[in-house]
Amino acid sequence: MYEDANPRVYGPRRGNPTMRRNAMADAQAIRSPAQHTQELGLDQYRIQQEPYYRSVADEVELYEAAYSVRMPMMLKGPTGCGKTRFVEYMAWRLGKPLITVACNEDMTASDLVGRFLLDANGTRWQDGPLAVAARHGAICYLDEVVEARQDTTVVIHPLTDARRVLPLEKKGEIIEAHPDFQVVISYNPGYQSLMKDLKQSTKQRFGALDFDYPEHDIEAEIVAHESGVNLEAAKNLVHIGERARNLKGHGLDEGLSTRMLIYAGSLIASGIDPRAACRVALVRPITDDPDMRDALDSAVTTYF
Ligand SMILES: Nc1ncnc2c1ncn2[C@@H]1O[C@H](COP(=O)(O)OP(=O)(O)OP(=O)(O)O)[C@@H](O)[C@H]1O
Ligand SMILES: [Mg+2]
Numbered sequence: 180m181y182e183d184a185n186p187r188v189y190g191p192r193r194g195n196p197t198m199r200r201n202a203m204a205d206a207q208a209i210r211s212p213a214q215h216t217q218e219l220g221l222d223q224y225r226i227q228q229e230p231y232y233r234s235v236a237d238e239v240e241l242y243e244a245a246y247s248v249r250m251p252m253m254l255k256g257p258t259g260c261g262k263t264r265f266v267e268y269m270a271w272r273l274g275k276p277l278i279t280v281a282c283n284e285d286m287t288a289s290d291l292v293g294r295f296l297l298d299a300n301g302t303r304w305q306d307g308p309l310a311v312a313a314r315h316g317a318i319c320y321l322d323e324v325v326e327a328r329q330d331t332t333v334v335i336h337p338l339t340d341a342r343r344v345l346p347l348e349k350k351g352e353i354i355e356a357h358p359d360f361q362v363v364i365s366y367n368p369g370y371q372s373l374m375k376d377l378k379q380s381t382k383q384r385f386g387a388l389d390f391d392y393p394e395h396d397i398e399a400e401i402v403a404h405e406s407g408v409n410l411e412a413a414k415n416l417v418h419i420g421e422r423a424r425n426l427k428g429h430g431l432d433e434g435l436s437t438r439m440l441i442y443a444g445s446l447i448a449s450g451i452d453p454r455a456a457c458r459v460a461l462v463r464p465i466t467d468d469p470d471m472r473d474a475l476d477s478a479v480t481t482y483f
Contacts, residue, residue: 221315224276232261232268233401235393242269245386251339251362253382256390259436261401262365265390266320275359276317278308282327288334292347304350313338313345316357324364325375332381335362339384369433392424392437401437406444412453415482416440419457422478423465430471435461453483 232239245252246269254262263279270277280291293307312319324332337344343356364385366377392398395417403413417440424434439461446456457479462472 221276221317224278224317225274226267226271226277229271230264230267231404232264233393233397233404235261235397238265238388238390239269239272241388243273246273246361249343249358249361250386251335251384252364253385253387254363254365254390255368255387256365257367257369257392257433257436259438260390260392261437262390263320263322266318266363266365270318273318275361276312276315277320278312278317279320279322280308282321282323282325284326284328286327286331288331289349291331291334292345293350295349304347309335309338310345310347310354313354313356313360316359318361318363321362321364323367325366325377329378329381332377336380336384338362392420392434395421398437398440402440402444405441407448408444412447412483413440413444415453416443416457416461418482419461419475419478423461423475426471426474430468430474431466433465435465439464454479457483 242252242265254265256262267277280286289307291307291309293305293310295302296305306314309319311317321327321335334345337346338356338360339362343360345354345356346352347354362385366387393401395414398420399410399413399417402408402416403410406413408416420435420437420440423431427434443453443456443460446460447453451459458476462475462479466472466475
């Protein structure tokens with residue numbers, strides 16, 4: 180199974196102030212993106228090994244064309260359908276470092292752009308992940324961007340239009356984006372509400388690629404590859420996934436993702452009875468409703 184080659188994902192500060200202080204101490208112990216960059220350059224954000232990515236249509240060529248003109252890109256699609264894997268693969272293919280930020284409603288503009296920190300020698304500026312990416316030429320992937328507040332999201336505006344600059348207002352500096360820099364955001368069209376959606380002025384700065392669960396044979400190939408289960412069992416898992424996806428909107432809020440099918444496949448490959456594996460990895464996580472569980476359990480017994 181492919182291990183995520185770039186596990187460094189930056190989240191915002193959360194929780195109560197004490198937890199926050201501890202989290203900040205932890206974050207400092209792990210070292211910030213800026214410190215890492217000074218010490219190691221952007222090499223730590225380079226994906227060394229080719230990530231396994233099975234293309235499903237012309238998304239690879241379209242993304243390459245978009246990157247060649249440095250068009251900011253939005254990857255749209257339900258949870259667990261391959262958006263993160265795709266951006267890792269494209270960063271590897273283009274030979275560019277990838278800096279991922281997990282967005283959240285507590286995230287502030289300073290979490291992205293940077294802030295002054297106090298240390299023994301006084302204050303010093305520390306670039307946030309967006310500033311690191313813009314300065315040194317990485318692909319900056321803002322995961323689940325609708326989770327961020329709109330006043331935070333607007334800091335990407337000057338970087339995602341013809342200006343390609345990032346003003347660091349507190350520092351009095353304007354970063355001119357490195358030629359290799361690109362912003363990519365992910366967006367799950369099912370999740371936003373009136374309160375939580377991207378502004379039109381944000382959306383209209385991006386090109387968009389639609390992602391969805393792949394067609395049957397391709398999804399089975401992915402499940403088999405990623406979980407180590409044989410192709411026949413992978414196909415059965417995909418059948419169960421398709422049955423569940425048909426129940427979306429009829430009692431299920433979300434369809435079963437490719438990620439869940441891979442979990443079930445991994446359990447089966449490790450020797451767990453397929454019905455038990457499907458119960459644990461597919462049915463129980465997705466619904467608490469007894470009738471829905473029965474319906475899904477019976478789909479499982481049809482195939483295993
Ligand atoms: N086309 C694909 N090629 C290879 N692996 C894939 C593909 N699609 C999905 N996968 C597998 O499915 C898993 C889940 O995909 P991924 O994490 O990229 O989903 P996501 O769309 O980013 O979900 P989320 O919105 O929850 O972050 C991946 O770890 C990978 O194993
Ligand atoms: Mg993802």
